[in-house]
Amino acid sequence: xxxxxxxxxxxxxxxxxxxxxxxxxxxxxxxxxxxxxxxxxxxxxxxxxxxxxxxxxxxxxxxxxxxxxxxxxxxxxxxxxxxxxxxxxxxxxxxxxxxxxxxxxxxxxxxxxxxxxxxxxxxxxxxxxxxxxxxxxxxxxxxxxxxxxxxxxxxxxxxxxxxxxxxxxxxxxxxxxxxxxxxxxxxxxxxxxxxxxxxxxxxxxxxxxxxxxxxxxxxxxxxxxxxxxxxxxxxxxxxxxxxxxxxxxxxxxxxxxxxxxxxxxxxxxxxxxxxxxxxxxxxxxxxxxxxxxxxxxxxxxxxxxxxxxxxxxxxxxxxxxxxxxxxxxxxxxxxxxxxxxxxxxxxxxxxxxxxxxxxxxxxxxxxxxxxxxxxxxxxxxxxxx
Numbered sequence: 001x002x003x004x005x006x007x008x009x010x011x012x013x014x015x016x017x018x019x020x021x022x023x024x025x026x027x028x029x030x031x032x033x034x035x036x037x038x039x040x041x042x043x044x045x046x047x048x049x050x051x052x053x054x055x056x057x058x059x060x061x062x063x064x065x066x067x068x069x070x071x072x073x074x075x076x077x078x079x080x081x082x083x084x085x086x087x088x089x090x091x092x093x094x095x096x097x098x099x100x101x102x103x104x105x106x107x108x109x110x111x112x113x114x115x116x117x118x119x120x121x122x123x124x125x126x127x128x129x130x131x132x133x134x135x136x137x138x139x140x141x142x143x144x145x146x147x148x149x150x151x152x153x154x155x156x157x158x159x160x161x162x163x164x165x166x167x168x169x170x171x172x173x174x175x176x177x178x179x180x181x182x183x184x185x186x187x188x189x190x191x192x193x194x195x196x197x198x199x200x201x202x203x204x205x206x207x208x209x210x211x212x213x214x215x216x217x218x219x220x221x222x223x224x225x226x227x228x229x230x231x232x233x234x235x236x237x238x239x240x241x242x243x244x245x246x247x248x249x250x251x252x253x254x255x256x257x258x259x260x261x262x263x264x265x266x267x268x269x270x271x272x273x274x275x276x277x278x279x280x281x282x283x284x285x286x287x288x289x290x291x292x293x294x295x296x297x298x299x300x301x302x303x304x305x306x307x308x309x310x311x312x313x314x315x316x317x318x319x320x321x322x323x324x325x326x327x328x329x330x331x332x333x334x335x336x337x338x339x340x341x342x343x344x345x346x347x348x349x350x351x352x353x354x355x356x357x358x359x360x361x362x363x364x365x366x367x368x369x370x371x372x373x374x375x376x377x378x379x380x381x382x383x384x385x
Contacts, residue, residue, distance in 0.1 A: 015133060019141045021191030022129040023148035025084055028184035029121035031152015031257070033091035033114050034062065036177045038233060039160045039253045042240050043170035052237075054104060056356020059233045060349050061108040065115025067345030072116070073123045074338035080128045081192050083120055088185045090117035096178020099171035119341055125192075127337045130326055143265035146319040150311070153257025155180065161250045214328040214336070217277075218343040220383040221321045224284060225347030227375035228314045230355040230368050231291050232256075235307065238294060238365055245303045255304055256311035267316025276324040277383050280317060284380035287313040288373040295369040318344075347375075 041055055050058075073083075094114035098107065126145070133139050159180055160173050168176070231238075239245045239252050271279030290309025293302050321344075322337055329336025355368035 015136055015138050015141060017191055018132055018193060019129055019144050021188050021193075022125045022145045023151070024184050024187050024191065025088060025121050025125045026145065026148035027152030027155065028088050028181045028188070029091045029118040030149045031154075032156045032177055032181050032184075033095055033118045034066075035149075035153050035232070035257075036095065036156040036160065036174075037062065037111070038236050039157055040170055040173045040177075041233075042236050042249070043164070043173065045237070047170050048102060050104075052234075052356040052360045053353070054356075055237070056233070056352040056354075058104075058107050058111055059229075059352035059356075062111035062115040062118075063229070063345055063348035063352070065112035065117075066119045067115075067342055067349060068112075069116035069119025070123060070338050070341035070345050073120055074335055074342065080124050081194055084125050084192060085185065085189060087117040087120035087124075088181070088188055090114070091121065092178050092181035092185055094178075095181055096175050099174030099178070115345075119345065123338050123341050126322055127326070130323070140268075142319065142323065143268050146264040146315050147261045149315050149318075150257050150260025150263065153260060153311075154254055155257075157253040157257055161254070164250070211328065214325065214339075216382055217321065217324060217328065218340055220280070220284075220379040221325075221340050222343035222347040223375045223379035223382065224287075224317050224321070225344035226351045227284075227291070227347075227372045227379065228287060228310060228317070229348045229351040230365075230372040231294055231306075231310055232314065233352045234355065234359070234365055234368075235294065235310075239303055241365075242298050244299055248300050248303065252303060252307050255307045259308045259312035260315045263312045263314075263316040264319045267313070267320055270316075271320050271323075276320050276327075280320045280324065281380035281384040283313045283317045283320065284376045284383075287317065288376035288380075291369055291373045291376065295366060295373075 037059060044050055045055060069087075091114050094110045094117065098110050101107065101110075129145050130139075130142060133141050156177055159176055163173055163176055235256065236249060236253055239249050245252075267279055267283050270282060273279075274282070287310055290306045290313065293306030293309060295306075297303070297306070321340055325336045325340040329339075351372070355365065355371070358368050358371075359365050
């Protein structure tokens with residue numbers, strides 16, 4: 001891979017092709033690479049006897065890698081196509097390799113490597129596609145880009161459920177997910193243009209201060225990362241832990257991912273109607289209600305509603321935050337997106353490990369879920385202050 005930037009962006013004649021490439025890239029790197037751990041986790045716990053703390057550490061390793069990847073791309077100007085394709089390949093390999101070991105240290109290494117790759121793909125693909133769409137005044141297509149995450153979640157959830165239905169074990173679930181990811185890499189190879197790029201900042205803009213509004217947004221984005229990731233990581237484990245909801249284990253993650261697909265279009269419309277900051281706050285409060293529903297309404301209806309509310313907001317929040325960050329950091333959009341991703345990653349690192357440790361000590365996810373809801377409410381208040 002080269003550090004030499006390309007010199008032009010996607011031509012106006014092919015915006016949809018570029019967006020579809022970004023859609024698949026996010027499906028692979030985030031929808032599968034990050035989130036397939038959640039439906040596979042209960043089967044790993046049952047087969048390997050992992051503690052909640054160990055499960056949380058594996059999740060946090062992925063998110064620590066995510067933070068490292070975001071920091072990596074915050075500064076240098078990178079060739080978008082080469083780094084995105086390289087990140088996708090690493091994501092696919094580390095995902096499949098999870099099924100080839102039983103060692104906790106190896107799980108941590110592989111998930112950390114996958115996290116680095118997912119952040120590189122997210123930052124560069126989003127910054128490049130959003131900039132290309134802004135240049136041709138087709139920003140409404142951003143909803144399709146971010147819908148890739150939900151599509152990846154749904155696809156991997158269906159794959160995991162299907163493989164389990166015919167008797168495959170936890171390791172085969174990882175290998176199958178890695179194989180699915182490789183297909184996405186091949187698709188992106190043909191869809192992401194060789195001349196995709198992010199406009200380099202001028203010398204005077206490269207290190208320009210981003211301002212107080214950006215700082216508040218970054219803190220709110222970090223609290224959002226902390227709040228949503230606790231329930232997102234342990235949702236299937238929570239469903240499995242109660243007899244009254246165990247029957248919907250195969251479908252709850254499909255609900256989560258399915259509601260994520262249209263969520264960016266929905267919350268994008270809210271943002272256009274009420275302003276991006278207020279839309280972000282409303283989505284964060286809605287997500288907090290979803291977290292509380294999984295805690296206090298332990299029934300098929302309650303868990304399904306909670307899953308829909310969380311799934312139907314987390315990508316909306318992600319997109320609104322990145323779009324607002326790009327506005328506030330318009331002179332250096334790659335840096336703005338990378339810094340927000342770093343704040344988000346920091347919140348995600350703390351979430352699963354602290355939640356797993358508390359759940360092991362207290363015997364339930366009640367306190368971690370309350371912490372998650374409180375963080376989301378604080379995020380809403382901060383971005384609106």
